Amino acid sequence: MRHALLATIAALSVFAVACGGSNAPNSKMGEAQNVEKPSGEQAGAEVKFSNDGSTIGWTGRKTVTGSHDGGFSKFSGNVTLDKAGKEVTYVVVDIDMNSIWADDKDKPNAKLVGHLKSDDFFNVEKFPKAKFETTKIEKKGDKHEVTGNLTLRDVTKSLTFDAAISVSDKEIAVKADFQFDR
Numbered sequence: 001m002r003h004a005l006l007a008t009i010a011a012l013s014v015f016a017v018a019c020g021g022s023n024a025p026n027s028k029m030g031e032a033q034n035v036e037k038p039s040g041e042q043a044g045a046e047v048k049f050s051n052d053g054s055t056i057g058w059t060g061r062k063t064v065t066g067s068h069d070g071g072f073s074k075f076s077g078n079v080t081l082d083k084a085g086k087e088v089t090y091v092v093v094d095i096d097m098n099s100i101w102a103d104d105k106d107k108p109n110a111k112l113v114g115h116l117k118s119d120d121f122f123n124v125e126k127f128p129k130a131k132f133e134t135t136k137i138e139k140k141g142d143k144h145e146v147t148g149n150l151t152l153r154d155v156t157k158s159l160t161f162d163a164a165i166s167v168s169d170k171e172i173a174v175k176a177d178f179q180f181d182r
Contacts (some may be wrong), residue, residue: 027160027161027180028161029157029159029160029180030157031158032156033135033136033158034135035133035135035149036135037080038080038082038089041083044082044083044084046078046080047079047172048076049077049078050076050077051073051075051099058070058071058072068102068104069103069104070100070113072095072096072097072100072101073099073101074098075095075096076093077093078092079091081172085167086167087137088137088144088167088172089137091133091146091174092132092133092134093131094131096128097124097128097130098117098124100113100116100124101113127153129151132148132151134146134147135148135149140162142164143163144162144163144164145161146160146162146163146165157180159178159180161177161178162178163175164176
């Protein structure tokens with residue numbers, strides 16, 4: 001039985017939240033796109049995943065003061081494979097934004113996490129959920145170009161980035177690094 005492994009994103013796996021600056025060259029933001037979940041003849045197996053055995057991590061960067069690493073401890077979603085069970089055709093991830101954590105060893109974590117949960121960043125009291133749902137996954141050589149709708153603070157934007165996606169009998173692994181300006 002396969003289980004989904006989202007190796008250190010998310011997401012899909014590792015995403016960088018920019019506190020300043022522009023998007024990374026391999027990521028593009030735009031208007032939200034229509035979602036067409038594969039069904040019928042197009043859809044293969046659907047694999048559910050959660051924070052049990054999977055990881056969504058992030059790195060937040062500031063131009064002047066460096067970076068912060070962290071992740072989310074509560075999330076769930078599913079991956080749909082093609083009929084042959086060899087390619088990922090659809091991914092949706094729902095994230096509990098209250099589960100955000102930081103791993104800054106030399107900085108006060110509670111202060112940083114409180115700041116990230118505040119209205120200055122994610123305003124988790126008003127917007128407790130985030131979501132990423134793919135609209136297109138295209139194989140390009142040994143990489144995949146992933147396009148999906150990212151919803152933060154009830155604002156949905158299309159995000160396109162490169163990812164390494166592999167499917168085996170034991171796991172589905174997705175690794176991506178992308179940057180967006182919140």
